[in-house]
Amino acid sequence: xxxxxxxxxxxxxxxxxxxxxxxxxxxxxxxxxxxxxxxxxxxxxxxxxxxxxxxxxxxxxxxxxxxxxxxxxxxxxxxxxxxxxxxxxxxxxxxxxxxxxxxxxxxxxxxxxxxxxxxxxxxxxxxxxxxxxxxxxxxxxxxxxxxxxxxxxxxxxxxxxxxxxxxxxxxxxxxxxxxxxxxxxxxxxxxxxxxxxxxxxxxxxxxxxxxxxxxxxxxxxxxxxxxxxxxxxxxxxxxxxxxxxxxxxxxxxxxxxxxxxxxxxxxxxxxxxxxxxxxxxxxxxxxxxxxxxxxxxxxxxxxxxxxxxxxxxxxxxxxxxxxxxxxxxxxxxxxxxxxxxxxxxxxxxxxxxxxxxxxxxxxxxxxxxxxxxxxxxxxxxxxxxxxxxxxxxxxxxxxxxxxxxxxxxxxxxxxxxxxxxxxxxxxxxxxxxxxxxxxxxxxxxxxxxxxxxxxxxxxxxxxxxxxxxxxxxxxxxxxxxxxxxxxxxxxxxxxxxxxxxxxxx
Numbered sequence: 001x002x003x004x005x006x007x008x009x010x011x012x013x014x015x016x017x018x019x020x021x022x023x024x025x026x027x028x029x030x031x032x033x034x035x036x037x038x039x040x041x042x043x044x045x046x047x048x049x050x051x052x053x054x055x056x057x058x059x060x061x062x063x064x065x066x067x068x069x070x071x072x073x074x075x076x077x078x079x080x081x082x083x084x085x086x087x088x089x090x091x092x093x094x095x096x097x098x099x100x101x102x103x104x105x106x107x108x109x110x111x112x113x114x115x116x117x118x119x120x121x122x123x124x125x126x127x128x129x130x131x132x133x134x135x136x137x138x139x140x141x142x143x144x145x146x147x148x149x150x151x152x153x154x155x156x157x158x159x160x161x162x163x164x165x166x167x168x169x170x171x172x173x174x175x176x177x178x179x180x181x182x183x184x185x186x187x188x189x190x191x192x193x194x195x196x197x198x199x200x201x202x203x204x205x206x207x208x209x210x211x212x213x214x215x216x217x218x219x220x221x222x223x224x225x226x227x228x229x230x231x232x233x234x235x236x237x238x239x240x241x242x243x244x245x246x247x248x249x250x251x252x253x254x255x256x257x258x259x260x261x262x263x264x265x266x267x268x269x270x271x272x273x274x275x276x277x278x279x280x281x282x283x284x285x286x287x288x289x290x291x292x293x294x295x296x297x298x299x300x301x302x303x304x305x306x307x308x309x310x311x312x313x314x315x316x317x318x319x320x321x322x323x324x325x326x327x328x329x330x331x332x333x334x335x336x337x338x339x340x341x342x343x344x345x346x347x348x349x350x351x352x353x354x355x356x357x358x359x360x361x362x363x364x365x366x367x368x369x370x371x372x373x374x375x376x377x378x379x380x381x382x383x384x385x386x387x388x389x390x391x392x393x394x395x396x397x398x399x400x401x402x403x404x405x406x407x408x409x410x411x412x413x414x415x416x417x418x419x420x421x422x423x424x425x426x427x428x429x430x431x432x433x434x435x436x437x438x439x440x441x442x443x444x445x446x447x448x449x450x451x452x453x454x455x456x457x458x459x460x461x462x463x464x465x466x467x468x469x470x471x472x473x474x475x476x477x478x479x480x481x482x483x484x485x486x487x488x489x490x491x492x493x494x495x496x497x498x499x500x501x502x503x504x505x
Contacts, residue, residue, distance in 0.1 A: 005053065006062040006077040006126060008046045009085045012039065013092075013119035017112040033100045036111040040093040043118065047089040051082040055482065059489075059499050061128070070189035074128035076500055079486035080333070084125045084256060087337055088249050091344055092118040094461050095246045098348060101455035103242050107150035114246065117143035124253050128500055130181070130215075131188040133257060134174050137222065141167050144250065147243045148235065159231075159238035166231050170221040177214035184208045191500035194264050194493055198271035205272050212266055216277055219261070223254025224314050226288040233295060236307035241351035244303065245344035251310060252336055255317045259329070259490070262321065269493050275324060282322035282411065286418050288315030293422035296429040302353065302362035305433055306346045309387060312422055313339035319415060320402065327405035329487040334479065335398040338472060342386045342395065345465035349379050352454045352462070353437055364436040371452050377438050379462055384434060386469040388427045394472035399423065401480075 016039035019025055025032045054060055059078035067073065077085075096114055104110040120140025127133050148160040182188055184207045185196045200208055217228070224232040232251070236244045262277045270276070292311035299305035313335070320332035350362045353376055360367030370376050382393070389399035402419070406412045472479060489496070 006075045009122040013115040016115040020112040040096045044089040047086040070192035076128040098461035101457040129189040174218040180211035191497045233307040237304040241347045245347040248344040285319035293425040330483040331401040331405040333483045338394045366440045394469040
């Protein structure tokens with residue numbers, strides 16, 4: 001059973017999606033909801049068990065059909081992959097629970113699509129070769145196209161069309177890059193690529209460099225890195241809030257791909273191609289932080305503000321990828337988990353606020369008072385403190401760790417001012433948003449809407465996300481140990497190559 005464990009976070013969501021399309025789940029809403037919640041919890045439990053197993057033993061390499069690497073399809077469950085699989089499964093379970101309060105009735109096939117998206121994201125994290133990374137990208141994108149249209153209107157349709165067109169272009173560039181790399185190296189297995197790239201000579205070096213730089217374009221588009229980030233604010237702000245909450249993990253797939261490709265394949269041991277992407281990633285990451293901060297300050301509604309917060313987090317993560325050391329990568333992993341969960345919680349809070357403010361919804365203007373000011377206000381304050389990095393929540397721990405990990409780097413002189421000024425911009429923007437949403441009421445219509453109180457299931461889902469922030473502080477010791485061990489494992493490239501190429505046999 002243990003040898004098949006790495007495949008379960010992919011197989012269970014796939015089976016869940018199929019089951020939820022068939023009778024009786026496909027016809028009965030109550031059965032579909034119960035089944036979806038149960039199956040998402042099963043995925044979460046399996047993902048948690050996989051993480052604990054990998055943490056206590058060694059990376060789990062699963063060769064599908066017993067075809068050994070680099071010839072067959074290999075799944076690699078190491079500390080990094082299992083951490084992100086657990087994060088995805090947790091986020092999927094929370095979104096499924098939240099949707100059961102009524103949002104799943106606003107469109108067709110919501111529950112199967114969520115499980116198919118979790119399948120694609122988990123597959124992207126677990127795959128051991130870049131071709132199947134492309135395959136799982138397409139799986140999650142196809143599911144995301146439909147989820148964007150859930151309860152859609154003309155605005156979400158327009159944003160979804162832009163999103164689809166850009167991702168189709170990105171997929172085409174991805175295939176071209178893979179074709180170039182395969183033509184030069186004869187393999188697309190990540191471990192095998194890392195072994196063969198240092199041996200390149202002559203014109204093959206330049207061809208491999210072209211393929212590697214084309215991948216920057218693809219991952220920058222998937223991760224929303226400037227100048228390919230413009231799709232994200234409109235897309236996330238136009239989608240249903242619970243869909244946007246689930247999408248908080250999708251930009252992290254692009255960041256994860258950068259981390260894998262430019263640390264393992266084109267990292268320290270890549271010969272002439274070592275660190276070829278770092279200058280590009282560094283400059284684009286800093287520009288993304290600046291543009292995201294400007295976008296946060298300029299946002300006229302709360303959901304677009306949160307979408308720009310996602311852009312800032314992507315820029316911060318990619319800057320840490322570019323620094324390329326163990327400490328910075330460990331800080332990256334902590335901040336990635338924190339920012340994904342808090343941004344998802346903010347999207348759900350925005351939904352609850354919008355439902356209680358009448359026609360103004362989540363626009364940052366004077367409007368009707370919310371029906372539950374203490375509940376929603378408390379949730380907002382906790383999320384706001386976490387997202388801007390104020391103590392005593394996880395955002396503060398992540399910010400201090402990021403600053404400390406970059407202190408000895410030659411890039412600190414540029415990174416620190418940009419990062420700290422952007423944090424100040426976030427503080428100003430979030431404070432302004434809180435004032436508009438909770439204190440700035442219209443005089444003639446200041447009464448709360450009757451009968452719009454948040455559904456208890458939605459409150460439970462939001463609290464589950466927000467509780468992660470203080471828990472990440474309470475258990476900061478073991479979590480930081482895990483992040484450091486994960487980072488060290490990622491940079492131990494020779495051991496990883498041997499584990500995959502020998503473990504897949």
